[in-house]
Amino acid sequence: MADASLTAQTSDRAIVRPKLSRDDWIMRTVMVAIGVFLLIAVLLPLYTMMSKSVENKDGGFVGFANFAEYFSTPALFNSAFNSLSISILATLIILVVTFIYGYALTRTCMPFKWFFKLVAMVPLLTPSLLGGISLIYWFGNQGVLKDLLFGEKIYGPIGITMGSSYWVFPHALMIVITALSITDARLYEAAEALRTSKLKTFLTVTIPGCKYGLISAGFVVFTLVFTDFGVPKVIGGNYNMLATDIYKQVIGQQNFQMGAVVSVVLLVPAIIAFSVDRIVQRKQVALLSARAVPYTPKPSRGRDMSMLAFCSVIALIIIAMIGMAQYAALVTFWPYNLEFSLNNYDFDVMDGGGWEAFWNSIEMALYTAFFGTIIVFTGAYLMEKGRGFTVGRSAFHMVAMAPLAVPGMVLGLAYIFFFNNPANPFNFIYGTMGILVVATVVHFYTVSHLTAVTALKQMDPEFESVSASLKAPFYKTFAKVTVPVCMPAVFDISIYLFLNAMTTVSAVVFLYSSDTTLASVAVLNMDDAGDVAPAAAMAMMIAYTCAAMRIVQVVLTRGIAIKTQAWRNQ
Amino acid sequence: MDSAARSFLKIENLVKKFGDFTALQDISLDVYDGEFVCFLGPSGCGKTTLLRAIAGLDIQTHGRIEQDGKDISALPPAERDFGIVFQSYALFPNLTVERNVAYGLENRKLPRAEIDVRVAELLQLVGLPDQGTKYPAQLSGGQQQRVALARAMATSPGLLLLDEPLSALDARVRVHLRTEIKDLQRRLGVTTIMVTHDQEEALTMADRIVVMNHGVIDQVGTPQEIYGSPATSFVADFIGSMNFIPGTVAAKGRVTVGDFPLDCDTTGFNEGDAITVSIRPEDINAQDMEHDDNVVDGEITHLQFMGSFYRAELGGAAFSGHDVQADFSVNLVRRKNVVLGSKLPIRLPADHIQLYPPVED
Numbered sequence: 062m063a064d065a066s067l068t069a070q071t072s073d074r075a076i077v078r079p080k081l082s083r084d085d086w087i088m089r090t091v092m093v094a095i096g097v098f099l100l101i102a103v104l105l106p107l108y109t110m111m112s113k114s115v116e117n118k119d120g121g122f123v124g125f126a127n128f129a130e131y132f133s134t135p136a137l138f139n140s141a142f143n144s145l146s147i148s149i150l151a152t153l154i155i156l157v158v159t160f161i162y163g164y165a166l167t168r169t170c171m172p173f174k175w176f177f178k179l180v181a182m183v184p185l186l187t188p189s190l191l192g193g194i195s196l197i198y199w200f201g202n203q204g205v206l207k208d209l210l211f212g213e214k215i216y217g218p219i220g221i222t223m224g225s226s227y228w229v230f231p232h233a234l235m236i237v238i239t240a241l242s243i244t245d246a247r248l249y250e251a252a253e254a255l256r257t258s259k260l261k262t263f264l265t266v267t268i269p270g271c272k273y274g275l276i277s278a279g280f281v282v283f284t285l286v287f288t289d290f291g292v293p294k295v296i297g298g299n300y301n302m303l304a305t306d307i308y309k310q311v312i313g314q315q316n317f318q319m320g321a322v323v324s325v326v327l328l329v330p331a332i333i334a335f336s337v338d339r340i341v342q343r344k345q346v347a348l349l350s351a352r353a354v355p356y357t358p359k360p361s362r363g364r365d366m367s368m369l370a371f372c373s374v375i376a377l378i379i380i381a382m383i384g385m386a387q388y389a390a391l392v393t394f395w396p397y398n399l400e401f402s403l404n405n406y407d408f409d410v411m412d413g414g415g416w417e418a419f420w421n422s423i424e425m426a427l428y429t430a431f432f433g434t435i436i437v438f439t440g441a442y443l444m445e446k447g448r449g450f451t452v453g454r455s456a457f458h459m460v461a462m463a464p465l466a467v468p469g470m471v472l473g474l475a476y477i478f479f480f481n482n483p484a485n486p487f488n489f490i491y492g493t494m495g496i497l498v499v500a501t502v503v504h505f506y507t508v509s510h511l512t513a514v515t516a517l518k519q520m521d522p523e524f525e526s527v528s529a530s531l532k533a534p535f536y537k538t539f540a541k542v543t544v545p546v547c548m549p550a551v552f553d554i555s556i557y558l559f560l561n562a563m564t565t566v567s568a569v570v571f572l573y574s575s576d577t578t579l580a581s582v583a584v585l586n587m588d589d590a591g592d593v594a595p596a597a598a599m600a601m602m603i604a605y606t607c608a609a610m611r612i613v614q615v616v617l618t619r620g621i622a623i624k625t626q627a628w629r630n631q
Numbered sequence: 632m633d634s635a636a637r638s639f640l641k642i643e644n645l646v647k648k649f650g651d652f653t654a655l656q657d658i659s660l661d662v663y664d665g666e667f668v669c670f671l672g673p674s675g676c677g678k679t680t681l682l683r684a685i686a687g688l689d690i691q692t693h694g695r696i697e698q699d700g701k702d703i704s705a706l707p708p709a710e711r712d713f714g715i716v717f718q719s720y721a722l723f724p725n726l727t728v729e730r731n732v733a734y735g736l737e738n739r740k741l742p743r744a745e746i747d748v749r750v751a752e753l754l755q756l757v758g759l760p761d762q763g764t765k766y767p768a769q770l771s772g773g774q775q776q777r778v779a780l781a782r783a784m785a786t787s788p789g790l791l792l793l794d795e796p797l798s799a800l801d802a803r804v805r806v807h808l809r810t811e812i813k814d815l816q817r818r819l820g821v822t823t824i825m826v827t828h829d830q831e832e833a834l835t836m837a838d839r840i841v842v843m844n845h846g847v848i849d850q851v852g853t854p855q856e857i858y859g860s861p862a863t864s865f866v867a868d869f870i871g872s873m874n875f876i877p878g879t880v881a882a883k884g885r886v887t888v889g890d891f892p893l894d895c896d897t898t899g900f901n902e903g904d905a906i907t908v909s910i911r912p913e914d915i916n917a918q919d920m921e922h923d924d925n926v927v928d929g930e931i932t933h934l935q936f937m938g939s940f941y942r943a944e945l946g947g948a949a950f951s952g953h954d955v956q957a958d959f960s961v962n963l964v965r966r967k968n969v970v971l972g973s974k975l976p977i978r979l980p981a982d983h984i985q986l987y988p989p990v991e992d
Contacts, residue, residue, distance in 0.1 A: 074644070079690040082707035448688075448707070523721035526688050529708035530715045531735030531786060542723045 193295030216298030240274020414578030469567025714783030
């Protein structure tokens with residue numbers, strides 16, 4: 062028995078200060094270094110941008126004068142309203158469509174599911190600009206189906222809503238599919254045993270089960286559309302949105318202060334949507350039970366066939382979008398000479414950067430994938446598996462979550478303010494490939510980080526304890542066990558970074574120099590200059606590169622699976 | 632345990648706090664060289680916290696731990712000398728059994744040949760000499776746990792820590808592996824601490840059992856001591872079955888339960904004290920009534936067939952409304968024709984009665 066007389070002494074006894082091992086020192090130092098990198102690359106630029114928004118052109122502090130000007134200028138203020146209404150509209154459309162599409166893929170016996178899954182992911186391979194370009198060919202002034210709009214113009218809210226819905230579709234679908242996949246078959250068996258009607262089962266089991274997934278998908282779609290630059294730039298016409306306003310203020314009028322103000326106006330709803338989404342997602346986790354029995358749908362001819370019809374229409378739209386871009390790229394001179402030629406691929410004779418832009422993009426995407434994956438995975442590992450230092454580790458997680466809340470346009474502009482300042486010791490990366498890589502890694506950091514964390518959480522937490530007891534330094538276990546076991550996630554992260562680096566416009570549009578033009582920016586600039594067909598051709602080059610990379614990923618993952626993951630399926 | 636035995640692990644006044652929650656309250660304990668000690672208790676009692684503090688995985692808030700004469704209180708796990716086996720095995724899934732076992736040896740920069748010899752020896756030791764080239768997922772749970780044991784012992788640590796090593800296994804495998812681990816420990820003579828919530832495991836394997844509850848040690852003793860004379864009503868209740876009946880001390884050597892007097896040892900209590908009278912069901916006797924002390928008439932209110940014996944519940948005026956459980960042999964039930972509602976005298980032998988302060992609930 063514990064001696065009672067000793068209990069009284071415990072409160073004033075010395076607290077044991079754990080001695081840090083060499084491993085602890087290395088782990089903490091590297092994690093702090095990555096954390097500091099994120100601070101410098103996210104928070105400091107944002108801070109600089111926010112201070113610019115309360116300064117006048119000469120750098121003097123003017124309080125909220127710029128904001129007052131902004132809100133009293135209807136031309137500017139209207140875009141906030143436009144952005145909001147378009148985003149809400151697109152969110153509603155996409156939620157309905159993705160729910161039905163996702164339901165068909167997960168809960169029915171619809172044939173050709175593999176095909177519909179594949180087609181749904183196509184927009185991920187293309188810059189958001191491509192949707193806009195395609196719409197011009199379908200519904201524009203010389204469009205094939207122009208008459209379907211009954212005199213309305215595609216340039217404006219209609220086009221933006223359609224184009225946005227196209228490219229955010231796979232983003233929303235992935236979340237909805239995940240939400241619909243995590244269900245417990247026993248709930249449905251119970252409902253059936255209680256003779257519940259199909260409709261009531263749907264309303265009381267299906268909808269509540271994926272409620273949080275739908276809400277989350279809603280926020281993701283809202284944020285993507287709200288902050289997107291590519292679609293409104295190409296097809297917005299005179300209809301102003303916040304993201305295009307930033308571009309116009311900065312590139313068109315060189316009014317950096319107003320650009321900063323618009324950025325803040327864009328940033329606030331994005332942060333709110335982000336925060337609400339985080340709270341909602343935390344609830345989703347609590348719904349899961351480890352003992353759930355997976356649901357297997359039973360055939361039902363009427364339902365399966367109507368789902369097939371619906372999905373076919375959606376798939377047809379997606380194919381029509383990308384198909385038209387490809388067709389337009391190959392046609393010699395739309396709509397007068399419909400003969401096929403490769404004239405539009407002769408990028409070197411157009412403005413926008415030429416073929417060099419394409420090679421630059423590939424270079425940039427490879428750097429982003431390579432360095433980004435190393436930084437993200439190492440950071441997530443150190444955060445997840447470090448011993449003690451809970452304050453530092455939770456701080457790191459918060460910093461790693463921050464980039465998701467920052468729209469690309471805002472990040473790009475913040476980088477101009479921060480890195481273009483000659484007094485900044487990091488000024489040397491301005492105008493180089495380096496700043497493009499840093500901006501892209503940071504822009505897509507959070508999703509990669511979460512992918513890594515999810516993979517790492519599935520590893521036995523005692524691996525590190527065991528290796529410590531065996532006196533193995535952490536980096537050996539990291540290299541010999543953690544990385545090989547997490548190889549599929551590592552590939553996922555690098556491919557995610559690569560695809561986004563190839564297709565992104567928003568952050569890099571402010572940061573490229575004449576030596577570092579990028580393919581996605583070339584699409585934008587060629588479209589701006591009226592070379593719409595070459596823009597479509599370049600967008601298709603990006604799409605093919607991304608598709609090729611996906612194929613490489615599948616082959617590599619299979620190969621690696623056979624070689625290093627022999628333990629998995631035996 | 633021989634009192635001259637050397638204290639290998641000395642734990643002094645250990646306190647572990649998680650925020651406002653105190654998981655360990657002032658734990659002091661000596662573990663002797665070569666001994667097999669079990670930390671036993673319900674979940675949340677602090678047994679795993681104590682083990683993790685000893686390993687340095689979650690270092691205590693206050694207090695001192697000394698291993699082999701060296702103060703290790705604040706050392707990180709890598710600077711301590713122990714091998715550990717977890718419930719989840721924690722085998723590296725992408726390395727073969729051999730590479731798993733060799734993992735600790737490879738870090739010592741031993742020559743390859745020496746490592747191979749040692750690995751073969753260890754796999755022989757845990758009875759898996761031919762499984763070296765397989766991956767962990769290809770082995771059964773019991774085999775995986777043996778590999779984990781071999782890996783933990785590879786570097787010949789001075790202390791072996793087992794964190795619920797058998798809890799994830801099937802009942803039969805568990806019983807079999809119990810004997811094997813115990814044999815292995817005895818042969819190697821390694822000081823071992825095992826955490827378990829399974830009293831049978833603790834009783835069959837341990838040299839000494841440390842029973843814990845709510846972050847304190849309730850009792851330390853051999854399995855016989857823990858079972859035969861539990862120090863607290865918690866220990867009595869947690870290990871084996873026990874009847875608890877409220878009563879009062881009537882005089883020295885005598886208590887009353889309702890109106891019924893019972894003879895027993897009342898040392899430690901005063902006349903008039905409220906107490907809890909306890910006796911194990913298997914100690915209640917219905918056979919040889921040549922002793923007529925503590926004999927009481929009971930009526931069978933429930934009778935459960937348990938396979939090798941019957942567990943009877945007896946009511947009756949004597950126990951003032953408290954049913955008492957008693958174990959009767961199959962033979963006795965048949966011979967005396969005990970059925971539901973039978974009335975028969977039972978005897979509560981004085982030397983098997985334990986008294987505790989009243990249980991508050």
